[in-house]
Amino acid sequence: MSSVALPEPHAEPGTGKLGMWVFLASEVLFFGGLFLAYLYGRTHWPLGWAAASRHTDVVLGTVNTALLLTSSAVIALAVACEEDERQRRWTARLLALTAALGSAFLAIKGVEYHAEWREHLFPGPSFALDTPGAQEFFALYFVMTGLHGVHMIVGIAALAILAHGRRHERDWARADHIEIAALYWHFVDIVWIFLYPLLYLVQRHG
Amino acid sequence: MADARPAPAFARTARAIGIAWFALVVLMLASLGSAWLKLGAFNVVAGLVIAAIKAAIVAWLFMRLREAGPLIRLVAVIGVGVWFILIGLSGVDYETRALTPAALQRPQQLLPVQAAPQPR
Numbered sequence: 001m002s003s004v005a006l007p008e009p010h011a012e013p014g015t016g017k018l019g020m021w022v023f024l025a026s027e028v029l030f031f032g033g034l035f036l037a038y039l040y041g042r043t044h045w046p047l048g049w050a051a052a053s054r055h056t057d058v059v060l061g062t063v064n065t066a067l068l069l070t071s072s073a074v075i076a077l078a079v080a081c082e083e084d085e086r087q088r089r090w091t092a093r094l095l096a097l098t099a100a101l102g103s104a105f106l107a108i109k110g111v112e113y114h115a116e117w118r119e120h121l122f123p124g125p126s127f128a129l130d131t132p133g134a135q136e137f138f139a140l141y142f143v144m145t146g147l148h149g150v151h152m153i154v155g156i157a158a159l160a161i162l163a164h165g166r167r168h169e170r171d172w173a174r175a176d177h178i179e180i181a182a183l184y185w186h187f188v189d190i191v192w193i194f195l196y197p198l199l200y201l202v203q204r205h206g
Numbered sequence: 207m208a209d210a211r212p213a214p215a216f217a218r219t220a221r222a223i224g225i226a227w228f229a230l231v232v233l234m235l236a237s238l239g240s241a242w243l244k245l246g247a248f249n250v251v252a253g254l255v256i257a258a259i260k261a262a263i264v265a266w267l268f269m270r271l272r273e274a275g276p277l278i279r280l281v282a283v284i285g286v287g288v289w290f291i292l293i294g295l296s297g298v299d300y301e302t303r304a305l306t307p308a309a310l311q312r313p314q315q316l317l318p319v320q321a322a323p324q325p326r
Contacts, residue, residue, distance in 0.1 A: 025285025197253030
C-alpha cells in the first residue's frame with residue numbers, strides 16, 4: 001500500500017498558543033471544583049442561596065459584567081489590529097484600554113466588597129443573615145470572586161506590560177504573545193459570564 | 207504562528223467583533239431580566255443556558271475556535287469534558303452520602319437538609 005500525503009487543513013498551532021490552551025483546560029478544573037461546591041450548596045440550601053444572593057449588588061454586578069464583555073471585544077479587536085499592518089498603530093491603545101476596563105472592574109468589585117463588609121455579609125461570628133446556607137453562599141461568593149479577581153490582576157499586569165512593549169515596539173510584544181494574552185483574558189471573562197447569574201441572579205423575585 | 211487559513215479582512219473581523227459584543231450585551235440583559243420572572247427551577251436553567259451561549263460566542267469568535275485546528279479544539283473539549291465527568295462522579299458521592307455536621311457548622315445550618323429523607 002503506497003502512502004499518500006494527505007493535505008493538511010490546518011497547520012499545527014504554535015507551542016505558545018497550544019500551551020495556553022492546555023493551561024486554560026487545567027484552569028477549567030481549577031475553577032470547576034468551586035462550581036461543584038456551588039452546585040452542592042445550591043441544591044442543599046436553596047432558600048439560603050436565594051436569600052443571600054438578594055444581598056449582592058445586582059447593579060454593580062451587571063455593570064461589571066458589561067465592562068468585562070466589552071474588554072473581551074476590545075482585546076479581540078487589538079489582536080485583529082495587530083494582524084493588519086494598516087491598523088497596527090491601534091494595538092497598544094486597545095491593549096491599554098482593555099487593562100483599564102479590567103482595572104475599573106476591580107475598583108467596582110472593591111466597592112462591593114467594602115459594602116458587603118459593612119453589612120456583615122463576610123462569613124464569621126457577626127454574619128448578618130440567619131437563613132441556613134446563606135453564610136456558605138457568601139463564603140463561596142468571596143472565594144470565587146476573589147480567585148477571579150486574582151486572575152484579573154495577573155491579566156491586567158500582562159496586558160499593561162504588553163501595551164507598553166507594543167508602544168515602544170519591543171520584540172517580545174509581538175502578535176503571537178498578544179494573542180496568547182488575549183486567550184487568557186477571554187477565559188477570565190468566560191468564568192465571570194458564569195459567576196454573574198450564579199451569584200447575582202439566583203432568585204431576584206419573591 | 208502559522209495559521210493555514212488566511213486572516214479575514216480587518217473590516218469583516220471588526221464587524222463580527224462588534225456584532226458579537228452587541229449580542230453579548232443583549233444576552234446579559236436577557237439574563238438579568240429572567241431573574242425577575244417566576245420560572246421556578248427554570249430560573250437557573252435560563253441563567254445557565256444564556257451564560258453558555260455567551261461563553262460559546264466568546265470561545266468561538268473571540269478565542270478563535272472557529273478558525274482553530276483539531277488539536278486546539280480537542281484541548282478545549284477535553285478541558286470541559288473532564289470537568290463534566292468529575293462533576294458527575296462527585297455528584298454521585300455527595301448525593302448518596304449522609305450529612306454529618308462539621309465542627310465549624312452551626313446546628314441550624316443542617317436542619318433543612320436533615321429534615322429531608324436521607325438516602326438509604
